[in-house]
Amino acid sequence: MSNDVVTETQANPDIPTTEPTIWNKIGFWFPHIIILGYAGVIASAFTIQFTQSELPCPLCMLQRMGMVLVGVAALWMIGLALKGRLDYAGYMRATGMMIIAAMLGGATALRQVELHILPGDEGYGDPVLGLHLYTWSLITFIVVVLYSAIVLMFGKTFYPTLPKGEATRWVSRIIVGIFIFIIVANIIMVFSLEGFNWTLPDDPTQYELFHQFGG
Amino acid sequence: MDTIIFIVLLVGAIVAYKGMKPKVVIPVFVLAFVLTALLYNFHVTTQLPLEF
16 A cells, blocks of 8 residues: 555545455455446357347447446446545445446336337347346346445445455456456447447448448 | 447546546546437437338
8 A cells, every 4th residue: 555545544534444344345346246247248249249240239339338337437436445545425426326327228228128028029139048138238237226226225334445465456457457458349349330420320230330441 | 429439438437447536537427428328319219210
């Protein structure tokens, strides 16, 4: 821990200096589970996209944006906790941001579920474990809202505190690195899919960028 | 627009992970949120080419 962090921690009465409990440690890993989970979901969507040539529709892309937006809030909590600058206000801000982001993502997923709700409609894409990807997406957003609401109900109990040890920092960095890599991969993929158009077509059939350059 | 939003999200992720102050992180988050909401609004209000 650097001298700057110690000074800031001592100066801010809202940063606890007591020994972290098991709940604080669990609270530290929860945001990691969220970003790792979403990285896994988006990586699975990439796999389906490239192995089955199933291009993501605009609503699928909006759900990915919602997932990354939830991840941004989780990353803020992680970043502040790693630097020893996470106070109670920051913890609540980041948790509130996760709820807002999950509600937006959930709205986009719900919209897509509604589009395929009529009997006989086979839905968009192939189901995974019996449910379509947008239905899974809606479930994950509901889980994030529930998780955030529950940890807020418990007040300071799940306040994230960095567990001791350099290994913890490295595991945290690796998880964050995977998530950032997924965002960068999304930028490259969406740019190749959208090209220089303003929006994606309702039912994408080709990578617009290659089409625009290939003629 | 999708590409721009993902770039804003990447910037948001970096400033968030660096543990920057709320006056930096929250505006980037709100910008990404508003752009995503506007794009969502665009996609759900455009008319589908349906014929009955």
